[in-house]
Amino acid sequence: MKSTPHNSKIPCSAPEDSAGDETLRLISSLPAPHGLEDRVHRALRARSDRRGRVLSWPRRLSPQNGWMRTAAAAAIVFVVVGGGWGVYTRVGHYQPSNVIPMPLHMPAAGHFSSAGAMRTPQTLPGPVVVHPLTARAAQAKRSKKPITTLQPMRPAGSGSALKPAAEGGAAK
Amino acid sequence: MSTSQVIYAGWMEIPNSAVNDETRLRAEDTALAVLVDQYAGALYRVAYSVLRNPADAEDAVQETFLRVLRHRHSLGEVRDHRVWLIRIVWNIVLDRKRRAKSRPETDDVEELARVLPSTGLSAEEVASAAQHHARVLACVERLPDKERQVLILSAFEELTSVEIASVLGITESSVRSRLFRARNLMAGLLDHQRSLR
Numbered sequence: 001m002k003s004t005p006h007n008s009k010i011p012c013s014a015p016e017d018s019a020g021d022e023t024l025r026l027i028s029s030l031p032a033p034h035g036l037e038d039r040v041h042r043a044l045r046a047r048s049d050r051r052g053r054v055l056s057w058p059r060r061l062s063p064q065n066g067w068m069r070t071a072a073a074a075a076i077v078f079v080v081v082g083g084g085w086g087v088y089t090r091v092g093h094y095q096p097s098n099v100i101p102m103p104l105h106m107p108a109a110g111h112f113s114s115a116g117a118m119r120t121p122q123t124l125p126g127p128v129v130v131h132p133l134t135a136r137a138a139q140a141k142r143s144k145k146p147i148t149t150l151q152p153m154r155p156a157g158s159g160s161a162l163k164p165a166a167e168g169g170a171a172k
Numbered sequence: 173m174s175t176s177q178v179i180y181a182g183w184m185e186i187p188n189s190a191v192n193d194e195t196r197l198r199a200e201d202t203a204l205a206v207l208v209d210q211y212a213g214a215l216y217r218v219a220y221s222v223l224r225n226p227a228d229a230e231d232a233v234q235e236t237f238l239r240v241l242r243h244r245h246s247l248g249e250v251r252d253h254r255v256w257l258i259r260i261v262w263n264i265v266l267d268r269k270r271r272a273k274s275r276p277e278t279d280d281v282e283e284l285a286r287v288l289p290s291t292g293l294s295a296e297e298v299a300s301a302a303q304h305h306a307r308v309l310a311c312v313e314r315l316p317d318k319e320r321q322v323l324i325l326s327a328f329e330e331l332t333s334v335e336i337a338s339v340l341g342i343t344e345s346s347v348r349s350r351l352f353r354a355r356n357l358m359a360g361l362l363d364h365q366r367s368l369r
Contacts, residue, residue, distance in 0.1 A: 024326075027309075031213070039234070040208050047238060
């Protein structure tokens with residue numbers, strides 16, 4: 001490596017390969033491309049402008065002015081209070097009602113409407129299913145109380161499937 | 173004056189610091205522009221010596237100054253701007269090289285022949301020199317990181333060993349020992365290449 005006033009402290013007694021050093025020196029001394037400084041200046045200016053667009057106010061509207069600050073504060077307060085009042089008046093208050101609203105039954109698309117008919121659940125006492133043996137025993141006890149029961153299914157061909165357990169109750 | 177009055181007065185009045193801030197910003201911009209004019213070329217050469225790609229080197233220089241722009245308020249605290257900037261660009265190019273892990277463009281002999289100065293040489297001599305430089309650079313790439321970094325920076329005649337130590341964040345004696353090892357290794361690698369031919 002060439003000894004210069006700048007790098008005189010770097011030892012030159014090392015096994016020096018002049019060719020290797022020469023190549024690195026050539027690489028390190030290549031001139032910078034023309035107009036590099038201008039391009040860097042442009043990049044810096046572009047970055048500064050991008051930031052300045054947010055910060056730079058017209059002098060009259062500068063937030064440093066006292067009256068402008070007051071006006072801005074008043075406008076913010078007005079918007080916040082006005083908005084709150086608008087919401088308060090439009091929404092209204094909740095009043096509990098005694099009427100329970102029934103859900104609307106909307107007919108499905110492509111189907112017949114129910115014409116307003118409501119499906120009503122079967123709340124009357126239905127037929128009591130009692131085991132035949134139990135039914136006969138109960139009938140024997142109560143002797144004259146008619147009890148309507150259903151008999152279990154019989155095999156096909158053996159007559160009707162349902163037969164009242166108590167003949168007296170079934171026959172009128 | 174009560175506390176609320178003080179706060180109110182502080183809120184309403186135009187602070188003197190606003191004018192000072194503007195002046196300070198302008199001064200910092202001017203200082204930054206001077207730094208660009210003064211050191212952009214040197215930074216480019218440092219970046220190019222590692223990346224060996226003109227476009228990447230230029231990008232690295234721009235990124236360096238953009239970083240400086242972000243921290244321009246601390247420009248006054250810097251003692252040696254040149255070494256400070258070289259350190260920034262050095263870290264940027266090492267980071268880029270680590271991430272890209274691509275082969276430098278100038279390892280191609282043709283590209284080296286185009287880039288390196290060749291005044292007064294015939295076409296054959298230019299091609300031969302380019303081949304030689306490519307072999308040397310290939311050997312440099314095979315050096316360990318620490319030795320390679322010192323060897324590359326030592327090629328910059330404007331950098332003293334103290335400044336190289338400052339850029340790399342090591343002691344001056346470490347720079348010397350690493351440079352010694354790097355040159356030994358380079359000599360061995362080049363001898364090995366010569367024996368193969």
